[in-house]
Every structure is written in C-alpha cells, then in structure tokens.
Amino acid sequence: MNELKQVIRDYIVKEYLEEGDDRQITEDTRLITGGIVDSFSMVSLKRFLERKCNIQIPDAEATPQAFDSVTSIAQLVKKFTNP
Amino acid sequence: MAYSGRARESYQNELANLRGQGLFKKERYIHAPQGAETEVEFPAGNPPRKVINICANNYLGLSSHPEVVAAAHAGLDHRGYGMSSVRFICGTQDIHRELENKLTGFLGTEDMLLFPSCMDANAGVFEALFSEPDVMIADRLVHASIVDGIRLCKATQDTFKHSDMGHLEEKLVEHQDKRFRMVITDGAFSMDGDIAKLDAIVALAEKHDAMVFVDDSHASGFIGKTGRGTHEHCGVVGRIDIITTTLGKALGGASGGCVSGRRELVEMCRQRARPYLFSNTVAPVIVSGALKVLELISATTERRDTLEKNTLYWRKLLTDAGFDIKPGESPIVAVMLYNAKLAQDVARDLFAEGDLRCGVLLPGGS
Numbered sequence A: 001m002n003e004l005k006q007v008i009r010d011y012i013v014k015e016y017l018e019e020g021d022d023r024q025i026t027e028d029t030r031l032i033t034g035g036i037v038d039s040f041s042m043v044s045l046k047r048f049l050e051r052k053c054n055i056q057i058p059d060a061e062a063t064p065q066a067f068d069s070v071t072s073i074a075q076l077v078k079k080f081t082n083p
Numbered sequence B: 001m002a003y004s005g006r007a008r009e010s011y012q013n014e015l016a017n018l019r020g021q022g023l024f025k026k027e028r029y030i031h032a033p034q035g036a037e038t039e040v041e042f043p044a045g046n047p048p049r050k051v052i053n054i055c056a057n058n059y060l061g062l063s064s065h066p067e068v069v070a071a072a073h074a075g076l077d078h079r080g081y082g083m084s085s086v087r088f089i090c091g092t093q094d095i096h097r098e099l100e101n102k103l104t105g106f107l108g109t110e111d112m113l114l115f116p117s118c119m120d121a122n123a124g125v126f127e128a129l130f131s132e133p134d135v136m137i138a139d140r141l142v143h144a145s146i147v148d149g150i151r152l153c154k155a156t157q158d159t160f161k162h163s164d165m166g167h168l169e170e171k172l173v174e175h176q177d178k179r180f181r182m183v184i185t186d187g188a189f190s191m192d193g194d195i196a197k198l199d200a201i202v203a204l205a206e207k208h209d210a211m212v213f214v215d216d217s218h219a220s221g222f223i224g225k226t227g228r229g230t231h232e233h234c235g236v237v238g239r240i241d242i243i244t245t246t247l248g249k250a251l252g253g254a255s256g257g258c259v260s261g262r263r264e265l266v267e268m269c270r271q272r273a274r275p276y277l278f279s280n281t282v283a284p285v286i287v288s289g290a291l292k293v294l295e296l297i298s299a300t301t302e303r304r305d306t307l308e309k310n311t312l313y314w315r316k317l318l319t320d321a322g323f324d325i326k327p328g329e330s331p332i333v334a335v336m337l338y339n340a341k342l343a344q345d346v347a348r349d350l351f352a353e354g355d356l357r358c359g360v361l362l363p364g365g366s
Helices: A003-016 A042-053 A070-079 B005-020 B066-079 B094-107 B118-129 B144-151 B165-174 B198-207 B263-272 B284-299 B302-320 B340-352
Strands: B037-041 B049-053 B111-115 B135-139 B156-160 B181-186 B211-215 B242-246 B257-261
Touching (some): A003 A042, A003 A070, A042 A070, A042 B156, B066 B284, B094 B111, B094 B257, B094 B284, B111 B118, B111 B263, B118 B211, B118 B242, B118 B257, B135 B165, B144 B181, B165 B181, B165 B198, B198 B211, B284 B302
Parallel strands (some): B135 B156, B135 B181, B181 B211, B211 B242
Antiparallel strands (some): B037 B049, B111 B257, B242 B257
16 A cells, blocks of 8 residues: 555544444445445545645545545545646 | 436336335325324235334324314414415414524523424525535534535535544634534434433533534423423533424424524524525414424423333333344434344334334435
8 A cells, every 4th residue: 555545544544433443444445335434524535635635626526436445535636636 | 208218217227226225215104193003004005004103203292182283273273274475575474483482482592493394494504604714513423404404505514423522622623713613413313312412512612612503303392301402401501502403203293493593693594594585484283283382391391201211111121122222311212233124124024013113224324
C-alpha cells in the first residue's frame, strides 16, 4: 500500500470504525457497498482529502462508486492532483 | 409514448431485484381503528384476521381514544374539513395558533410552528436557518428526514459516530471557524431505541458555542417523568435550541409535525421554510384532536407511567427468552436478527401466529 493509500486507510479507520471494531481495511475493502461508510457521512472523507491533498473534488465526481475502496479513492485524488 | 418498453423493463428488473433480496415492502390493510388489537388483511385479498399489533407508534393508545375522536368530530363540525390554502394566505385558523401555543408550553420552548408532517419540518428547517458560513454536525444514525433536510441546505455538512461524545467534540473543535455550529440528533433513535446523551451534547455545545437540534418524534408525550421528551429525561429543558416532533405517533397518531424552539429560529422558519410556505398545514379536524391529546396527557402521567412499566416488562421477557435486544429504556425494542430476509420471514411467521409486526429493512433500518 503506497503512502497515499495508507493515509486514506488510516483516516477511514479513525473516522468510521467504532471502538472495538476490528474489521481489517485493505485497499480493496468495499467501503460504501460494504456498509463501512454511508453516503451521508462520506462528506467528511471528501473534505479530508481536499484539505490533505490541497485539491477540489467536484460534487459530481464524489460518487459512492468513486468512494467505494481505498484504491478508487486514491485514483480519484490522483485525477485532481497537479502533476 | 414516453413510458417506453425499455423504461418499463428497467423498473420491473429493479423491483424484481428488491424482491430477490428480501427488501420488497408490502402494505398491510387494516380494517379497524388503530389499537393494540386490530384486524388485518394480508396478503391483499385474504379475509381480515384479528392480530395483536406491536409495531405501531401508538405509544399512549390515543390514536382511537373516544375523547380524542369526539374532539375531532367537534372540530370537523365547527371548523370544517379543509383549508384550501397555505397558512400565510388564508389557511390559518385560531385553533392552529392555539395548538402551537399549547405545544410550546408542553415542550417548554419559546415558540413553535406546525408543519404538515415532521418529515416536512426536518426537510425545511435547516435550509431556512443556515447557509454557506455555517456547519451542521449530525449523529450518523439520525432519521432519514433529517438527512434529506441537511442535503437541501448549503451549509457545510459533517457527522459524528453514533452517540460518541469524543468524536462530536473533535468535530466541534474542527469547525470553530464557522459562523454557526448546529449539533443535530434524534432524541430517541427510531430503529435502535436508544436515547441521545443530551446532557453531554448540551454541555459540549455550550463549551464550543454551538446550537442543539433534537428530533423528538419517538419521545414527545412519554419520555421523561411528565412525558415532555428526551430533554426532560436528560435534564436539559430550556437548553435545546430546536426540537422537531410529530403528531403522528404518541400525540394522537394522525399527522402533522412542528419546529419548536428559540423564538427567532421559529420565526425564520415561518418566513423561509418551504414545506410550510408551499403546502397546506394540518387539517382542523386533526388540530382539534391534538388539542384534546394535549389536555389528556397534561392532566395525568398515568398513560406514560403504564408505558414505562410495560416497556421494562417487555424488555425483561425478551432478554430472559434469549433474544438479542438493543439495551435501553425506550419502548422501541430492537430485536436483532442481523439478516433482512430473516427479519421478513420472522415477521411473516409471527403474523401467522396472530401477531402483527414488520421487519424493518434498509433504508428504514439496518
């Protein structure tokens, strides 16, 4: 898992898992469809990514599909990160 | 024809998927007034059967109370059936304001505004009060109507882990740069039945200069020693800035909801809340019944006391029988089966035994 994915994963564990929830989050764990993150609370993840990576993710791109795994989130971030 | 065969097939497939996943909901036709025992036609076309009803929100048994029904009859006779107007044109009777004043007194707030439903109250309140410079911080298990209301508002949205005060404080600190902060929670959570830690929430809100919003639909009339709601239960009467609640559950069970709280916030809703502005309000017949409900529950706590005793008894029986229930004090007792289809199957089998309940499934509950 590269550094970006690790940062995303760590935030998800801290922000969304309850204390004592020992589910393992890998880069391909289903986050939205797996019931770990819901579309209502997803907004804090989007805000975290924008602040951490200094990017703006358009609402139209912040879809449940795009936020459904660490891998897809990392791809989304890369899309909006300046080369 | 705009409704093409392709569209029809697509919707048919989606409905088939819901059936296949055990998530397809069917209505049960009740052939009698709402009550602890009732007559239900289910599946549709079958003769009605007498069953025990333990899935209504008729917490105080007032939905068909003879004095409430008589008051509603009198209201129908004296004030007519409909208003044919929104409130601010010519759709407000004196009894609408009388009910608002009496409910304000009951809840211990400063003012209140009726809405066609609490769904409408929650859908309209946030957009009326907040905008881009503000933040709404909601418990992750709030009712769907609050989620919808939040999504309609342009203020920043955030959530905290269910009833996690540490996480809430982190969020309050994170958003100190915002103009206004509003902490949003259900009073009693409709699916799990637990009660929000309002004493702790209010303390955090006061520490970090935030307002507090509570949807008390599953508490008004019976939670707290005199049934005022979760704010009474938690000792914070007068310290909640907005309470929304419903007339559609304990308070007669017909329909209607309200936004109650700080005078200026309620007045802003009267000026700006779109479900209030652009739909008729509660019909006079319901207002008349609700006034009688308030009179009955203000005169004695007997009904909520009985409910409290029954709740303790029911929770103990289920626990002793080995069921996994969510702990708490609310009459909402969540029996956890951890499988949507199993919940439907259990509800079906219990109905066969003469017991009406329904498995609650996503998006209603998980």
